[in-house]
Amino acid sequence: MAVPRAGEGRLAVLALGGNAILKAGQEARDDVQIENLRSAFRMMLPLLDLYPRMVITHGNGPQVGNILLRNELCHAEVPSMPLDVCVAESQGQIAYMALQAWDRACRLLRTEVPMVPVITRTVVSGDDPAFQEPSKPIGPYYSRERAEVLSMEKGWVFLEDTKRGGMRRVVPSPNVVKVAKEEHLRTLAESLIPPFAVLCGGGGGVPVVQTTAGLSGVEAVVDKDLTSARLAEVLKADILIMVTDVEAVYLDFTSDRPRPLRKVTVEELGRHVAEGQFPPGSMDPKVEAATRFVKATGRKAVITSADRLMEALDGKAGTTVE
Numbered sequence: 001m002a003v004p005r006a007g008e009g010r011l012a013v014l015a016l017g018g019n020a021i022l023k024a025g026q027e028a029r030d031d032v033q034i035e036n037l038r039s040a041f042r043m044m045l046p047l048l049d050l051y052p053r054m055v056i057t058h059g060n061g062p063q064v065g066n067i068l069l070r071n072e073l074c075h076a077e078v079p080s081m082p083l084d085v086c087v088a089e090s091q092g093q094i095a096y097m098a099l100q101a102w103d104r105a106c107r108l109l110r111t112e113v114p115m116v117p118v119i120t121r122t123v124v125s126g127d128d129p130a131f132q133e134p135s136k137p138i139g140p141y142y143s144r145e146r147a148e149v150l151s152m153e154k155g156w157v158f159l160e161d162t163k164r165g166g167m168r169r170v171v172p173s174p175n176v177v178k179v180a181k182e183e184h185l186r187t188l189a190e191s192l193i194p195p196f197a198v199l200c201g202g203g204g205g206v207p208v209v210q211t212t213a214g215l216s217g218v219e220a221v222v223d224k225d226l227t228s229a230r231l232a233e234v235l236k237a238d239i240l241i242m243v244t245d246v247e248a249v250y251l252d253f254t255s256d257r258p259r260p261l262r263k264v265t266v267e268e269l270g271r272h273v274a275e276g277q278f279p280p281g282s283m284d285p286k287v288e289a290a291t292r293f294v295k296a297t298g299r300k301a302v303i304t305s306a307d308r309l310m311e312a313l314d315g316k317a318g319t320t321v322e
Contacts, residue, residue, distance in 0.1 A: 012051035018059025037101035060203030084217030122205030141166030
């Protein structure tokens, strides 16, 4: 792997989907998650030859879900932590596993690249309409009786999941205003000697609002792809890459003949959004993040799977938004 001189090198922001850490049906053991991350990082490390300054964000859904489940199981003995603290806890947990996995991936490829983890807060607006319409499911499933108690005690909002037969808490998912102290992240990325990786924006960042007393945590979740787009813009990234569990963005995804999009403009993508091609909560945030970054910077965004990453950068796989 080529090592650029200090101060040189292009920068990529890479958003890693939660499935890269814990796949559906897997037991949430530390060794399982570290191995999943090691496998993903092994496929990502060659990217440093093209973009020796790498900023990696990641999902945290299963990890926060387990933290919230522990809150519920232990609430009689241990004080429960609010959601913002749980998001921060998941950032620390995943950062440790990522460091372990990164070192192992580097060792396999006979290279040594530093990874610097950063606990990240994301500023949202207290007036965001999402706070009036909670919609993001989090945490364990509850009986209707327990959900009613929690709703009265804590003011939580629940929706019934008819497929799984339980009540699940839903929280707001507000828009990203900015990343807290984002100028410090920019200084960090500009001062480190490449190649390097900065791990930040975990789970979209800990959601906070600006108050007269400073930044205050709120019970909400932020979409990590939208936070990644903001970071990519602020850090003047050359590219935004979103790694997910499908090879590309597809039209008619649930039909018998899904059609992959290879190269697409933001205008074309907007028309597909208007047609309802991308379901909320799955591909829709990635499409929105790609659109925001390309519109703001004129640079490109790529959406693909980890195993097709290098091919996608050559335009032979994935979806490139320009």
